[in-house]
Amino acid sequence: MGEELKLLGMWGSLFSRRVEMALKIKGVEYEYSEQEIFHNKSASLLKYNPVHKKVPVLIHNGKPIAESQVILEYIDDTWKDHPILPQDPYERAMARFWAKFLDEKCVPALWKACMSVGPEREKTQEEACELLSTLEGELKGKKFFGGENIGFVDIVADVLGYWVGVLQEAVGVDILTEDKFPVLCRWAEDFRNCPVVKENLPPRDRLLAFFITQSEMLNSLQQK
Amino acid sequence: MADGGEVKLLGFWGSPGSPQQEELYAIAVQSVHKKVPVLVHHGKPIAESLVILEYIDETWKQSRLLPQDPSERARARFWAKFADEKCVLAIMAVFRSEGEEQQKLVLEARETLKILESGLEGKLFFGGETINFVDVATGWIGCWAQIVEEITGTSLIDAENMPSLDAWFKRFLELPVIKECVPPWDKLIELNSGFHKMCVA
Numbered sequence: 001m002g003e004e005l006k007l008l009g010m011w012g013s014l015f016s017r018r019v020e021m022a023l024k025i026k027g028v029e030y031e032y033s034e035q036e037i038f039h040n041k042s043a044s045l046l047k048y049n050p051v052h053k054k055v056p057v058l059i060h061n062g063k064p065i066a067e068s069q070v071i072l073e074y075i076d077d078t079w080k081d082h083p084i085l086p087q088d089p090y091e092r093a094m095a096r097f098w099a100k101f102l103d104e105k106c107v108p109a110l111w112k113a114c115m116s117v118g119p120e121r122e123k124t125q126e127e128a129c130e131l132l133s134t135l136e137g138e139l140k141g142k143k144f145f146g147g148e149n150i151g152f153v154d155i156v157a158d159v160l161g162y163w164v165g166v167l168q169e170a171v172g173v174d175i176l177t178e179d180k181f182p183v184l185c186r187w188a189e190d191f192r193n194c195p196v197v198k199e200n201l202p203p204r205d206r207l208l209a210f211f212i213t214q215s216e217m218l219n220s221l222q223q224k
Numbered sequence: 225m226a227d228g229g230e231v232k233l234l235g236f237w238g239s240p241g242s243p244q245q246e247e248l249y250a251i252a253v254q255s256v257h258k259k260v261p262v263l264v265h266h267g268k269p270i271a272e273s274l275v276i277l278e279y280i281d282e283t284w285k286q287s288r289l290l291p292q293d294p295s296e297r298a299r300a301r302f303w304a305k306f307a308d309e310k311c312v313l314a315i316m317a318v319f320r321s322e323g324e325e326q327q328k329l330v331l332e333a334r335e336t337l338k339i340l341e342s343g344l345e346g347k348l349f350f351g352g353e354t355i356n357f358v359d360v361a362t363g364w365i366g367c368w369a370q371i372v373e374e375i376t377g378t379s380l381i382d383a384e385n386m387p388s389l390d391a392w393f394k395r396f397l398e399l400p401v402i403k404e405c406v407p408p409w410d411k412l413i414e415l416n417s418g419f420h421k422m423c424v425a
Contacts, residue, residue: 077294089282
């Protein structure tokens, strides 16, 4: 088809992996370029995402698209087979609502809950659990947020499907546990077992080491 | 509404989200965030203004807010998100602060607005000759920024440093369809002055 499709990503980034999952669902070939995300950002990254200077960035026939949810919608708008978003406008609105909830509330709250120390820890963990309860309620009776197959919300919920489990182990906290959130934990296992997800998860030991380092760095900064 | 279906918009007349919508009714609907705006169509509620805008665009197809081309759509979503997440938060931070801290936050807010200006690319509107999704989603920020400027005595948008953004806000707020939706200036000032006192108390 003569199309040029390139993804600027990072092996451990849950945002970057979302895009890879979506591209695999669509069966689309792409070139992957691993990026430095902390220091020494590449000229490409700075050129194609001057506003945020972050991954993921999808470059399609020279045109860059940034922000993972915007990219997911772009992928769904461009390759029509195996839709990621529902067809009905109301269902689409619900999917976008939950995706926004995940990224604006859950991801920051989970990170905060895992990275906070001392007396703050209890409060941040409580807040994270409250948010997870809302999602647990939304998921009841469904195999995936998207129904029988994974969709937009499941992909955006990858933080819960895999990353938070590794992060919890790295810092020694228990937030997303089976006794507190049985439905979410069952979903997470089903999510991880989907072929497009399984092939796209960063290696556990490498991610664990990465989170441990992050946590140690933050702790030393907080103690200064 | 064109399809004869029942549409109710729950909005608070002074909230930043409400000027984007075409009609206002005051009906209470429970939502996850317990915030306005909430659109209720055929008895089904939708919350979050950008989500509502996309729903409106997909349901009433007579006048599209989003472009048809996927990469233009992505651009529109990107800028709406940027304004919603960065500009709004930055201006809110100025509103809630005082003194030296506020001065620092004003600089940060102006920086985000300068970036938003770059997305405009010197056009009349984000949609080109006419307004699109981004204009509707973000144009109200100009009105709110002016309110914050008046109440806090700061300068966020000025014609000298952000000429095309400044012109765009003014142009947007002068459009008849938008003008109809913006609450009276003195009422907005009164309402937001009240909020401001609560924030800095």
